[in-house]
Amino acid sequence: MIDLQVVALCVTAALAIGVFLRQRRRSLPPGPKGIPVLGNVFDIPKEFEWIAYDRWSREYRSDVIYLNLAGTPVVVVNSAQAAHELFEKRSLLYSDRVRLPMLNELVGCNWHFLFMDYGDDWRERRRVFHQFFHSNASVGYRPRELKVARELLSRLLESPDDFMTHLRHMAGSLILGVTYGIDVQPSNDPYIATAETALHAISMAGNAGAYLVDYIPILKYVPSWFPGAAFKRQAAEWKKATDAMLERPFKAVTQAMAEGKAHPSMIASLLTELKEDEDKDRKEKVFSGVAAAAYTGGSDTTVSALGSFFLAMLLYPDIQRKAQIEVDRVVGRDRLPDFSDEPSLPYVTALVKEVLRWRPVTPLAVPHRLTSDDVYNGYHLPSGSIVVGNVWAILHDERTFPDPEAFVPERWLNEDGSLRSDMRDAELAAFGFGRRICPGRYMAVASVWIGIASVLSTFDLLKPRDANGHIIEPSGDYYSGLVTYPKPFRCAFKPRSESTVELIHNGLQESD
Numbered sequence: 001m002i003d004l005q006v007v008a009l010c011v012t013a014a015l016a017i018g019v020f021l022r023q024r025r026r027s028l029p030p031g032p033k034g035i036p037v038l039g040n041v042f043d044i045p046k047e048f049e050w051i052a053y054d055r056w057s058r059e060y061r062s063d064v065i066y067l068n069l070a071g072t073p074v075v076v077v078n079s080a081q082a083a084h085e086l087f088e089k090r091s092l093l094y095s096d097r098v099r100l101p102m103l104n105e106l107v108g109c110n111w112h113f114l115f116m117d118y119g120d121d122w123r124e125r126r127r128v129f130h131q132f133f134h135s136n137a138s139v140g141y142r143p144r145e146l147k148v149a150r151e152l153l154s155r156l157l158e159s160p161d162d163f164m165t166h167l168r169h170m171a172g173s174l175i176l177g178v179t180y181g182i183d184v185q186p187s188n189d190p191y192i193a194t195a196e197t198a199l200h201a202i203s204m205a206g207n208a209g210a211y212l213v214d215y216i217p218i219l220k221y222v223p224s225w226f227p228g229a230a231f232k233r234q235a236a237e238w239k240k241a242t243d244a245m246l247e248r249p250f251k252a253v254t255q256a257m258a259e260g261k262a263h264p265s266m267i268a269s270l271l272t273e274l275k276e277d278e279d280k281d282r283k284e285k286v287f288s289g290v291a292a293a294a295y296t297g298g299s300d301t302t303v304s305a306l307g308s309f310f311l312a313m314l315l316y317p318d319i320q321r322k323a324q325i326e327v328d329r330v331v332g333r334d335r336l337p338d339f340s341d342e343p344s345l346p347y348v349t350a351l352v353k354e355v356l357r358w359r360p361v362t363p364l365a366v367p368h369r370l371t372s373d374d375v376y377n378g379y380h381l382p383s384g385s386i387v388v389g390n391v392w393a394i395l396h397d398e399r400t401f402p403d404p405e406a407f408v409p410e411r412w413l414n415e416d417g418s419l420r421s422d423m424r425d426a427e428l429a430a431f432g433f434g435r436r437i438c439p440g441r442y443m444a445v446a447s448v449w450i451g452i453a454s455v456l457s458t459f460d461l462l463k464p465r466d467a468n469g470h471i472i473e474p475s476g477d478y479y480s481g482l483v484t485y486p487k488p489f490r491c492a493f494k495p496r497s498e499s500t501v502e503l504i505h506n507g508l509q510e511s512d
């Protein structure tokens with residue numbers, strides 16, 4: 001009899017839990033159903049996830065969708081309105097990051113404020129960074145941006161086939177100059193090489209979900225020699241690379257300062273302003289971490305944007321012509337563009353905005369983490385959710401960007417050719433959200449702008465021909481990832497006039 005009562009009680013409890021879970025599930029945002037325990041692990045494609053998220057958002061008629069990654073709740077935000085409501089208006093709840101034991105602890109990237117929890121350590125570093133990269137401070141870097149853009153022209157002239165390498169050199173040279181005052185070598189620069197190796201390590205270790213230790217953190221205590229602990233040996237290798245990026249250029253500045261030979265730079269200013277009573281060792285760690293974060297945040301991203309620009313110019317030659325007509329009218333053919341031309345080149349500025357929209361550099365920005373339960377549109381969003389802003393969906397929303405797959409700079413312009421003032425929020429999505437929005441965006445936009453204006457004024461970008469005279473079409477394909485790039489394609493850079501070589505040569509000397 002008692003046994004029966006116990007059984008009945010258990011059945012009732014199980015039913016109640018089932019109902020509770022169903023109700024809870026019902027109040028979560030919609031999304032694909034998934035399987036027991038693993039949830040949606042197999043639903044999410046390994047590449048170009050943003051396209052699947054966008055499709056689900058349409059299928060389920062909700063701008064916020066819910067996924068379950070083996071027990072970890074994931075909320076994907078697919079519209080500008082929802083992004084504004086959650087990341088901006090409720091930014092206090094949506095500014096944390098997801099901790100990845102592989103990256104943060106084993107590779108030791110705790111110094112990088114991109115990956116830091118939302119708290120005092122992050123705030124301190126973001127403040128230091130902001131001091132040097134806010135909109136007015138960034139204006140101070142224009143001479144250097146101009147210089148590296150002109151060096152890019154000269155390199156394109158010399159070895160056009162290596163254009164992606166040249167973009168990488170340009171981005172690295174700019175950031176190492178601004179942060180450490182380092183003038184890099186024309187090729188095979190050791191500082192760029194060190195930083196690129198570290199960048200590769202970070203992007204591998206930061207590939208969320210690639211390492212079991214990210215799901216089962218206790219695995220970090222497994223000794224390196226243990227069978228199956230290859231991830232720990234790999235992490236130790238990557239740590240060497242990231243430590244080198246942190247330490248080498250920083251040491252070069254302190255040494256140059258001691259010898260009285262340091263060039264002006266972010267690190268030199270910070271160290272000079274350091275007060276006697278401050279904890280020097282701790283502060284130096286903060287400063288070196290912030291400088292290294294600038295490299296990792298700013299190099300791949302700039303390269304991706306300019307790579308997409310080259311591709312767009314091959315696919316949309318009429319737009320290239322239209323932009324060149326504007327550049328020729330304003331700048332002429334006797335000099336190269338500089339930043340003073342910017343207000344008179346709205347079409348070029350619109351083209352830059354369209355590059356960042358058409359092929360977003362970071363299609364899912366960097367995931368945030370929700371720190372307490374929340375409700376949106378009647379849906380329950382659980383505390384601890386990974387919250388992904390679908391930049392791609394927002395920038396391809398046909399309500400704001402009709403025919404979103406087409407490359408149309410005109411969408412950023414009024415009928416009279418001036419820039420639209422009502423599109424500011426839309427373009428910001430390319431740089432992420434809320435309190436975590438990219439703090440390097442002013443420098444990023446300026447360096448991409450001067451790079452694009454300079455190339456348009458000097459070269460026609462053309463599809464090359466093969467030995468039989470047939471045009472080689474670019475595939476237009478992209479690599480998927482946190483930062484996306486066009487897959488290798490060929491592009492011919494034809495100097496626009498006989499005086500181009502001389503113009504580039506003179507431009508280089510002027511900017512020195």
Ligand code: HEM
Pocket residue numbers: 113114115126129133293294295297298299301302305361362365366367368430431432433434435436437438439440441443444445448
């Ligand atoms: C076209 C170029 C760039 C794009 C598209 C871009 C995009 C982004 C995005 C999407 C985020 C994450 C925002 C979020 O969490 O919601 C971010 C963060 C960050 N970016 Fe950029 N970025 C670019 C260039 C730069 C440059 C040039 C720098 C450095 C000078 C930089 C430094 C950073 C840093 C330090 C963070 C971490 C911010 C934090 O977590 O608080 N970025 N960027």
